[in-house]
Amino acid sequence: MTEQARPEGIPGVGFQGPYAVGVYAKTLQERMRERARVQLFGEVFNMRRGRGAKVYFELRDGDGAVPCSMWRTDFEKLGPAADAVVDGAQIVVAGGPDYYPGSRTSSPSFSFQVTGVRVAGEGDLLAQLDRLRKALAAEGLFEPQKALHRPVLPHTIGVVTGEGGKARDDVLAGLRRRGWGGRVVWAFAPVQDRHAAPRITQALQDLAAIDEVEAIIVARGGGSLADLFAFCDETLCRTVALLRVPVIASVGHHTDRTLIDDVAAVSCSTPTHAAESAVPLHCTEARAAVARCAASLQRHGRHAVVVRARALAQLSRAPAEHVARHRGRLHQWLREIRAAGRRGCERRRGDIRTRAVVLERKVGAAGGPDAEARRARLDSLAAAIGAHDPERVIARGYAVVDDREGNLITTAEAARQARDVRLFFADADVNATISETE
Amino acid sequence: MNETTQHTYETATARIEEVIRRLDSGEAGLRETLDLCKEGRELVEFCAGELDAVGQGLEELKLDELVARLEQRPPEAQ
Numbered sequence: 414m415t416e417q418a419r420p421e422g423i424p425g426v427g428f429q430g431p432y433a434v435g436v437y438a439k440t441l442q443e444r445m446r447e448r449a450r451v452q453l454f455g456e457v458f459n460m461r462r463g464r465g466a467k468v469y470f471e472l473r474d475g476d477g478a479v480p481c482s483m484w485r486t487d488f489e490k491l492g493p494a495a496d497a498v499v500d501g502a503q504i505v506v507a508g509g510p511d512y513y514p515g516s517r518t519s520s521p522s523f524s525f526q527v528t529g530v531r532v533a534g535e536g537d538l539l540a541q542l543d544r545l546r547k548a549l550a551a552e553g554l555f556e557p558q559k560a561l562h563r564p565v566l567p568h569t570i571g572v573v574t575g576e577g578g579k580a581r582d583d584v585l586a587g588l589r590r591r592g593w594g595g596r597v598v599w600a601f602a603p604v605q606d607r608h609a610a611p612r613i614t615q616a617l618q619d620l621a622a623i624d625e626v627e628a629i630i631v632a633r634g635g636g637s638l639a640d641l642f643a644f645c646d647e648t649l650c651r652t653v654a655l656l657r658v659p660v661i662a663s664v665g666h667h668t669d670r671t672l673i674d675d676v677a678a679v680s681c682s683t684p685t686h687a688a689e690s691a692v693p694l695h696c697t698e699a700r701a702a703v704a705r706c707a708a709s710l711q712r713h714g715r716h717a718v719v720v721r722a723r724a725l726a727q728l729s730r731a732p733a734e735h736v737a738r739h740r741g742r743l744h745q746w747l748r749e750i751r752a753a754g755r756r757g758c759e760r761r762r763g764d765i766r767t768r769a770v771v772l773e774r775k776v777g778a779a780g781g782p783d784a785e786a787r788r789a790r791l792d793s794l795a796a797a798i799g800a801h802d803p804e805r806v807i808a809r810g811y812a813v814v815d816d817r818e819g820n821l822i823t824t825a826e827a828a829r830q831a832r833d834v835r836l837f838f839a840d841a842d843v844n845a846t847i848s849e850t851e
Numbered sequence: 852m853n854e855t856t857q858h859t860y861e862t863a864t865a866r867i868e869e870v871i872r873r874l875d876s877g878e879a880g881l882r883e884t885l886d887l888c889k890e891g892r893e894l895v896e897f898c899a900g901e902l903d904a905v906g907q908g909l910e911e912l913k914l915d916e917l918v919a920r921l922e923q924r925p926p927e928a929q
Contacts, residue, residue, distance in 0.1 A: 566860040568904055571914075588909060595905035600914040619914055623921065692905075694860070700902050706867050707895045713874040714888035721881055 438514030438521060445523075450509040453479065453525065454533060457502045459640075462488075470498070472506060472525070481506060483527040497532040501539030505531045542645050546672055549647075554654035558678040561659040565694040567627035569596040571620035571658070573613055576601035580632040580663070580684040587688025592696035598626060604633040610646030617649075621658045628691045629656070631673060632663045632684035644671040653677055663687035804839070813837040817844065860901045863894045870894070 422431050455472035462468045467482045488495055498504060507529035515521030549555065570588070574580045581599075588597065600616035603609045613631065620626050631653075633641070643649070644664045650672045653660050659678035663686065664671050674680035681687040799805060803813060814822040816831040828834055828847050836843045858866070870891040873879055879887060912920075 564859060564861070566901055566905060585909070585911075593905050594908045594910075596910045596912060598912050598914055598917050616914070619918075623917065625917075625921075696902060696905060699864075699898075700906075702864075703895055703898045703902065706871060706891070707899075709871050710874075710888050710891040710895065713871075713884065717879075717881055717884040717888075 435514065435516075438512070442512040442514050445510045445512040448510055450507065450528075452505055452507045454503065454505045455479075456539070457498055457500055457504055460498065460500050469524070472504070480522075480524045481508075481527050482511075482524040483508075483530070487528060488530075491530055494530065494532055498530060503533045505533055542672070545645070545647055545650075546675060549650060549654070549672065549676060554651065555675050557654055558656070558660060558676060561657070561678055563659045563678060563693070564627050565692075566696070566699075567595065567692060569598060569623075569625040569627055570691050571598045571600060571623075571626040571629040572632065573600045573602055573616045573620070573629065574632040574684070575604040578604065578632075578634055580604075580634050583634075583684035584630055584632055584688045587685035588692060590685070591689055591692045591694070592698075592700075593692045594696075595692075596625075598623070605636065605640045605643055607643075609643035610649045613643065614646070614649045614652045617652060617656060617660065621656045626658055628659050628661060630661045630663065630684070630687045630691050631677070632687055633665065634684070635665050641665045641671050644673040646672075649673065650676045661687045661690050807837060808839045858894065858897055860898060863898050863901075867891055867894045867898070 419433075420431060422428075453472060455474045455478070458471040458473050458478070460468075460470040466485055468485055468488045469480070469482050471478050472481050488498075491498070506525070506527045508525055508527040511524055511526035513522045513524070572581075572584055574584065576599075585597070598620060600620050602612040602616045604613070617629060617631070620629050631644075633644070641664055644662075653662075653673055654676040660673075660676075661679045661681060662671075662673045662677035663681040663684045664673055679687075679690050681690050807813060814828060814834050814836055816822055816827075817833055817835045822828050822831055822834055829849065832847050834845050834847060836845055870887045874884060874887055874891075
């Protein structure tokens with residue numbers, strides 16, 4: 414430690430000093446350690462076992478709290494009882510106040526240096542919290558918020574959070590991740606200490622009173638259960654349960670379960686998730702989906718008209734096409750009939766020829782071997798008959814006479830008697846009258 | 852447009868999906884198709900309007916500022 418020149422004190426102030434702060438801190442440590450060793454009892458909060466040389470926790474009751482620390486070696490000597498020293502446990506500790514004076518690079522701290530522990534039972538505060546949770550559940554106050562309609566695309570969102578907390582940035586990041594660009598109404602309130610619960614309650618009521626606010630996010634980052642105890646306040650939780658606007662709670666980490674998580678419409682593990690839950694719709698994707706719907710509707714409308722117009726045009730052409738089709742079919746049938754007729758004639762002609770050949774062969778066969786002789790006999794008979802043919806006689810210059818009634822006249826007497834006769838010559842007949850008498 | 856003004860974004864998108872399903876089925880006649888397309892277009896416009904309302908960029912207000920702004924609004928606008 415370097416010696417420092419002592420500066421002048423504050424004029425008009427009669428206190429001793431000024432002393433170098435390190436000297437004073439060490440003196441304070443000595444004074445603390447001189448104080449009587451005592452036993453305290455209370456409820457364990459915010460137990461931190463860590464990996465360091467000491468374990469830390471707070472001892473609380475309804476009126477106050479003391480930060481406690483215990484050497485890890487002493488804590489582990491407790492054996493199985495050490496595992497019972499958890500948040501909410503009611504314990505008795507032995508020890509006394511201590512003060513760590515800090516240094517240029519480390520912060521000072523006050524703690525009750527614990528040298529002995531006895532677990533006395535479950536803590537009152539957590540037991541009270543459990544009783545309140547059951548009472549609210551029995552009254553049905555966990556349900557109203559969950560029955561509220563949550564718009565998928567709110568225009569205005571209220572947010573209750575600490576003004577300087579990281580939760581604020583996380584909420585904004587979550588909203589931006591959704592592509593949401595609506596209106597955020599901040600209602601800043603302390604999110605830990607004894608003033609927090611009434612201020613948060615008031616902020617919620619104020620936000621819910623504005624018609625435009627469609628959802629409210631209550632956000633706070635992680636902390637010890639003691640830090641989050643404001644969100645277990647009975648008045649706050651009853652107010653949330655009866656609000657007309659859905660409340661999305663994100664208080665502490667996912668392992669912490671405060672009463673507001675139970676009564677709210679939705680409980681989220683982080684402020685970012687709370688923001689995404691307040692705007693369930695991913696706006697960028699929704700814009701693309703709406704554009705797709707618009708295109709689909711346009712396509713359907715156009716398709717419905719075009720298809721029907723084509724159908725109508727086709728129907729209007731149908732009669733002419735029908736007639737043309739039938740005409741073509743008739744022409745085809747005609748060609749087929751003609752072809753069939755030709756084929757039939759050819760077939761019949763062939764049959765007849767075949768039959769003629771057969772008949773000819775049959776005629777030849779029927780004549781037998783004497784056919785030639787019979788034919789020669791017939792020819793001679795015909796020549797004989799021809800020799801007696803009166804026609805041939807007439808042709809040689811003779812004439813045949815009848816009485817004009819077909820009775821031949823072969824004598825002159827008959828001719829005279831008949832008087833009117835007919836003379837047959839080779840070329841014609843001539844009527845004649847017999848004028849000679851006997 | 853009276854019908855679409857009663858819609859929320861959820862009901863509007865649900866109805867659009869219903870309309871498109873009906874159109875996709877191919878069972879709607881010409882008159883019904885044209886009516887569905889008209890209704891669908893109106894709903895799409897409504898949804899696009901809703902998205903536009905939250906697409907202008909995030910606006911941050913403190914509660915007091917919003918209350919003051921609402922108090923300044925003329926009574927007929929409220």
